[in-house]
Amino acid sequence: MLDxxxxxxxxxxPEDTAFKGGGLRDFFLYRDLGIADATxxxxxxxxxxxxxxxxxxxxxxxxxHLADFQIVLMTKGWARFMYEDKETxxxxxxxxxxxxxxxxxxxxxxxxxxxxxxxxxxxxxTKDVEGxxxxxxxxxWT
Numbered sequence: 001m002l003d004x005x006x007x008x009x010x011x012x013x014p015e016d017t018a019f020k021g022g023g024l025r026d027f028f029l030y031r032d033l034g035i036a037d038a039t040x041x042x043x044x045x046x047x048x049x050x051x052x053x054x055x056x057x058x059x060x061x062x063x064x065h066l067a068d069f070q071i072v073l074m075t076k077g078w079a080r081f082m083y084e085d086k087e088t089x090x091x092x093x094x095x096x097x098x099x100x101x102x103x104x105x106x107x108x109x110x111x112x113x114x115x116x117x118x119x120x121x122x123x124x125x126t127k128d129v130e131g132x133x134x135x136x137x138x139x140x141w142t
Contacts, residue, residue: 010038019049024126027054036122043069044122049114050077056138059107062131067124070098072117077110085133090115103129108138 012034023030028048035045050056062082078091082105083098090096098104 006040007042008038008040010034019047021051023048025060027051027056035118039122041122043118043120044124045116045118047075047114048117050109050111052111055111055141056108059135059138060105061128062103062105063126063128064101064103065098065119065124065126067119067121068100069120070100070118070124072096072098072115074113074115076115077113079106079109079113079115080136080138081106082131082133082135087136103132105131105135107135111141 010033012032017032017034019029019031021029023046027050029051031047031049033045033047035043072090073095074090074092076092078089081088081090081096084103088096
């Protein structure tokens with residue numbers, strides 16, 4: 001059923017979609033939550049988790065997202081980001097609003113890391129950029 005702006009009702013259960021590779025980063029697995037289809041591309045929401053077969057080595061590299069809106073809600077574990085020149089530890093329960101155009105680098109995360117990411121528009125882009133500073137090394141997985 002459509003609402004006044006042409007979006008659909010959506011209800012996705014865990015058994016409806018599996019975590020898959022093939023997303024933006026090969027060291028993450030992604031689970032689509034059906035929001036891009038329901039909003040006709042206005043917003044995407046997916047769960048992202050560490051790929052247990054690919055531990056962090058160099059992270060995402062410095063980049064920006066070409067998006068109007070983005071939040072990350074850490075649901076399990078932790079991740080270490082550089083936001084511009086500031087190191088930020090994001091732990092389970094933390095929510096980050098990544099303002100449009102913020103230069104950032106995810107460089108370390110726990111093996112159990114999982115987060116909900118919500119971005120608008122759904123077909124947002126990512127652009128590699130020059131970083132403002134050096135990045136600490138990741139913690140080895142043992």
